[in-house]
Amino acid sequence: MTETAVTAGAAPFTEQRRQARRRAAWRRRRLVLFLMSPWIVGFGVFFGYPLVMSVYLSFTHYDLLSSPKWIGWANYHYLFTEDPQVGPAVRNTLWLIAIMVPLQVLFAFGVAMMVARARRGVGFFRTVFYLPALAPPVAATMAFVYLLNPATGPVNVILGHLGISGPLWFQSAGWSKPSLTLLGIWGVGNLMIIFLAAILDAPDNRVQAFLGPGHVCTVVGYAEYEPLVLRYRVPIVVTGFEPVDMLEGILMTVEQLEAGEARLENQYRRVVTREGNRASVALIHEIFEVCDRKWRGVGAIPESGWRLREAYRDFDAERRFDVKTIETSESSVCISGEILRGLKKPHDCPAFGRDCTPDTPLGATMVSSEGACAAYFHYGRMAQPVITP
Ligand code: SF4
Numbered sequence: 001m002t003e004t005a006v007t008a009g010a011a012p013f014t015e016q017r018r019q020a021r022r023r024a025a026w027r028r029r030r031l032v033l034f035l036m037s038p039w040i041v042g043f044g045v046f047f048g049y050p051l052v053m054s055v056y057l058s059f060t061h062y063d064l065l066s067s068p069k070w071i072g073w074a075n076y077h078y079l080f081t082e083d084p085q086v087g088p089a090v091r092n093t094l095w096l097i098a099i100m101v102p103l104q105v106l107f108a109f110g111v112a113m114m115v116a117r118a119r120r121g122v123g124f125f126r127t128v129f130y131l132p133a134l135a136p137p138v139a140a141t142m143a144f145v146y147l148l149n150p151a152t153g154p155v156n157v158i159l160g161h162l163g164i165s166g167p168l169w170f171q172s173a174g175w176s177k178p179s180l181t182l183l184g185i186w187g188v189g190n191l192m193i194i195f196l197a198a199i200l201d202a203p204d205n206r207v208q209a210f211l212g213p214g215h216v217c218t219v220v221g222y223a224e225y226e227p228l229v230l231r232y233r234v235p236i237v238v239t240g241f242e243p244v245d246m247l248e249g250i251l252m253t254v255e256q257l258e259a260g261e262a263r264l265e266n267q268y269r270r271v272v273t274r275e276g277n278r279a280s281v282a283l284i285h286e287i288f289e290v291c292d293r294k295w296r297g298v299g300a301i302p303e304s305g306w307r308l309r310e311a312y313r314d315f316d317a318e319r320r321f322d323v324k325t326i327e328t329s330e331s332s333v334c335i336s337g338e339i340l341r342g343l344k345k346p347h348d349c350p351a352f353g354r355d356c357t358p359d360t361p362l363g364a365t366m367v368s369s370e371g372a373c374a375a376y377f378h379y380g381r382m383a384q385p386v387i388t389p
């Protein structure tokens with residue numbers, strides 16, 4: 001097959017795939033928009049509209065009873081030249097921005113780090129730290145006014161028992177801002193959730209880098225991995241299968257991680273090229289088309305599988321034998337999904353080496369020799385301690 005013929009055969013497929021991706025991207029955008037719509041409406045009605053109206057009303061004289069009268073910059077002139085409260089208000093606001101906001105961020109980040117690393121009671125601690133965010137601001141303020149009441153509040157009562165004279169909190173010019181800071185820190189649940197999501201990213205994923213499959217890349221090349229590296233900021237090193245290849249591939253990923261980088265590298269250069277084997281790729285594209293596929297231990301992933309194109313469907317077992325849906329029944333004890341995400345090790349599985357062996361595999365990771373469970377079995381890693389970060 002000539003180069004021209006190969007390229008001509010691949011072009012329609014590439015276009016088709018691009019269109020499928022575009023459609024999927026639009027579907028995702030519409031879904032995100034739909035899910036965000038209650039927030040967008042709430043933001044527009046309770047924040048956007050009042051904000052615009054406030055700006056407009058600041059240029060008017062308005063007493064709530066009669067219609068606003070346009071007076072230009074007069075309000076601002078009074079504000080900056082005559083109003084005695086502007087200076088202290090600006091100073092207090094700057095103090096809160098400089099002290100309270102960084103403290104809130106640090107506290108929320110610290111709590112998120114601790115909750116993300118907690119081994120037990122994670123749900124409990126997340127709920128405890130998020131609960132204050134659910135309390136209405138007025139109720140939270142009332143609670144703090146009660147707690148920090150200089151005469152009868154529990155905080156000063158406890159301090160009194162310890163021989164410390166409690167401050168006047170909200171009633172003191174010096175302590176009112178720290179009191180407000182305490183109140184602000186108490187409600188960092190929302191901020192903590194954002195940090196937690198950022199730390200965890202894909203909920204509980206602990207995979208930090210990938211060794212790209214050298215045998216697959218020999219055929220299809222490695223250009224397809226480039227968007228993954230950019231999107232997920234995770235190192236991928238295409239690696240061969242000789243022991244020395246594996247060691248070099250691991251070394252290259254560790255070097256990237258230590259340098260804080262996320263790049264796509266090709267350790268298997270003697271075999272793999274970026275484009276792969278073009279003739280084979282063209283043949284694959286000619287015979288197969290992309291489809292959604294369910295993966296054992298992971299679940300359904302859109303556009304992750306191949307099926308025979310219409311012209312070759314007579315060879316398709318699903319059609320030939322009139323099988324409508326093929327469901328793989330997964331063993332209830334199998335934890336291969338968690339193993340694939342780096343959460344657990346094969347010897348954490350109760351079936352490992354007993355009910356599940358390479359001769360009697362229960363899950364995907366015990367089937368082929370490079371699967372994690374099969375490799376652990378073959379090389380005697382039966383009961384190593386699990387070391388997790
Ligand atoms: S040992 Fe078998 S059952 Fe257990 S996780 Fe591995 S493949 Fe699944």
